Amino acid sequence: MPHQPADPNSVFLNIPYDDEFRNIYIAYVVGLYQLGLVPHLTSEIPGGKRRLDRIFDLIKSCRYSIHDLSRVELSSNPAATPRFNMPLELGMTIAWAELSPESHTWSVWESSPYRLQLSTSDLNGTDPNIHYGTAEGVLSELRSFFVFKNAPTVSQMLNAFSLVERKTNKIQATAGTNNLYSAAVFKDLCFVSLIAANSE
């Protein structure tokens, strides 16, 4: 089926929207902008269509995707339930990349080397990118994964991350929301990450 060509610089971020993931999330946004790439989240897309359709549209519009499964675990609510959304989106992405390999490249990111083998053994043989649950780990892995001439050093990327991270509370306060993953705050984070990338 014909489809809109994917934006060559866009990256679909399949990440958990929780407080514990805050710094890793900021590191992804800052790091991708440092490498001239544009992150996208499902929360950006306006409503109207079925959520699953919107997610699939977003995946198709992005040239790359990062699926961070480091927080795929049982929820803390009573009747602890495994969190399936991210693996589901990873599955959709893999299917899309199989159907249209020239349009999409996906990658799986984890916090420790062997967790993926335990959680998703079907992906055995796939080397995940390991960030060890730290912002520095994310930046270092992003730089190793997306290679280009004259890329900033990890130390430069870390400086940009620290700058944006320090301003995040203020950004949230002036955006009038406590939700770091809302479309508005995400857009703001993208803008300040751009400023930080441009000031290097």
Added chain:
Amino acid sequence: MPRSIQLATPRPSYESLVKQLRLPKTRQTELLAIMKNQVDDHPGALRGRILLVTKEERARNLADVLGAQLGVEVEVAEGRKVALSALRRGDFTVVLIDEAFADLDLPATEAILLDAGLAVPLQINVALSGARRIVREVRAALLRREQEITMARRAAAEAIENELSITVAGLLLHSQLALREGEPIPDALRKKIRAVAELSESIRASLAEQKELAS
């Protein structure tokens, strides 16, 4: 899944990436100010002073701890008279009223709240709350206030923009109608009316662009 991806160069320009974000100009300015340290980094960062109204014995110690943790001066008032006099002397950012005091003297509490002006009023049980909790409550109240101010500013900006749009549309319509009237208009006046029409059109286009970016 590849171990690495070779990206093509050159990378997209800063300008094209900013354009892609479609962030309203006003928000871009706000964020630039935040990044340039023209705005406090910490929401709820305190300026000014706190007035603590309580009869609690350990009030002085508490004031010292609060002052150190919040980085501001904390003045203690043990009763209505002292509190009202302090409020008249100067601006306070927060007025903290001990719940025990409020329960004992409701008229005094009401008088203090009436004179508190723009200070954020907070009632807290000093005997039961630790300094950490009070600090947290003060910061949360200031954060709420800051968010309310931001939202009020946005609403005011939107109202002004709407008002301006209507005025500009009226100006544009009247100037264009004047230019199309059958009766002859002196050249000098025609030139002026045309300038008004062009200016109105340019403001209208700029307002429409801003509105689209903000949506």
